[in-house]
Amino acid sequence: DQQVKQNSPSLSVQEGRISILNCDYTNSMFDYFLWYKKYPAEGPTFLISISSIKDKNEDGRFTVFLNKSAKHLSLHIVPSQPGDSAVYFCAASDGNFNKFYFGSGTKLNVKP
Amino acid sequence: NAGVTQTPKFQVLKTGQSMTLQCAQDMNHEYMSWYRQDPGMGLRLIHYSVGAGITDQGEVPNGYNVSRSTTEDFPLRLLSAAPSQTSVYFCASNSQTGVGQNEQFFGPGTRLTVL
Numbered sequence: 001d002q003q004v005k006q007n008s009p010s011l012s013v014q015e016g017r018i019s020i021l022n023c024d025y026t027n028s029m030f031d032y033f034l035w036y037k038k039y040p041a042e043g044p045t046f047l048i049s050i051s052s053i054k055d056k057n058e059d060g061r062f063t064v065f066l067n068k069s070a071k072h073l074s075l076h077i078v079p080s081q082p083g084d085s086a087v088y089f090c091a092a093s094d095g096n097f098n099k100f101y102f103g104s105g106t107k108l109n110v111k112p
Numbered sequence: 113n114a115g116v117t118q119t120p121k122f123q124v125l126k127t128g129q130s131m132t133l134q135c136a137q138d139m140n141h142e143y144m145s146w147y148r149q150d151p152g153m154g155l156r157l158i159h160y161s162v163g164a165g166i167t168d169q170g171e172v173p174n175g176y177n178v179s180r181s182t183t184e185d186f187p188l189r190l191l192s193a194a195p196s197q198t199s200v201y202f203c204a205s206n207s208q209t210g211v212g213q214n215e216q217f218f219g220p221g222t223r224l225t226v227l
Contacts, residue, residue, distance in 0.1 A: 006154070009152070042221070043221055044155070044202070045218070093214070097208045098208075099145075099157060100157070100216060102154045102156070104153055104154035
């Protein structure tokens with residue numbers, strides 16, 4: 001059973017608007033969360049992370065929010081740009097950093 | 113730095129054949145992992161290593177073997193390929209640096225088809 005779930009396989013937004021990608025997890029031992037971006041025919045690349053001691057982390061246009069009680073995290077992209085069109089994976093670790101659990105991905109399409 | 117490199121980029125096997133997917137990193141990372149990516153399943157961990165000589169199973173280890181004789185290299189062996197192993201395989205490495213920067217660096221992937 002998947003411990004990290006991304007229930008939206010795809011998302012389409014207009015350029016300049018906000019993109020919100022969601023992720024849920026079931027394992028309460030997870031305390032470090034990451035978002036990766038993946039273009040076709042390439043490996044995933046790291047985007048942003050958050051530790052469970054925080055509830056928000058920002059990096060430029062990207063913000064990750066963590067709600068530990070709901071076991072939910074989200075990635076906000078503001079403003080969205082066509083170059084943001086990619087598959088986004090969320091991942092979680094229990095702090096050992098040698099095992100990461102990934103969601104199934106959300107394909108974001110930002111329309112010009 | 114080349115980062116994480118994988119060879120080959122593409123491979124077609126017949127059922128029952130064996131092969132080794134190569135992975136190397138030049139960042140002196142102690143942790144290395146192999147994942148497979150299948151449609152609707154995301155990335156699933158096959159095997160991982162926490163250092164030279166130390167490996168362990170991930171979520172989907174059956175049909176695969178690994179070894180880690182050096183810090184740099186982490187090959188993945190398919191002993192007897194099956195059509196269910198048709199997938200895209202990613203190798204990743206990371207280093208535990210403390211709070212904040214513990215992300216994995218991924219190779220470009222190997223697309224494997226088993227007929």
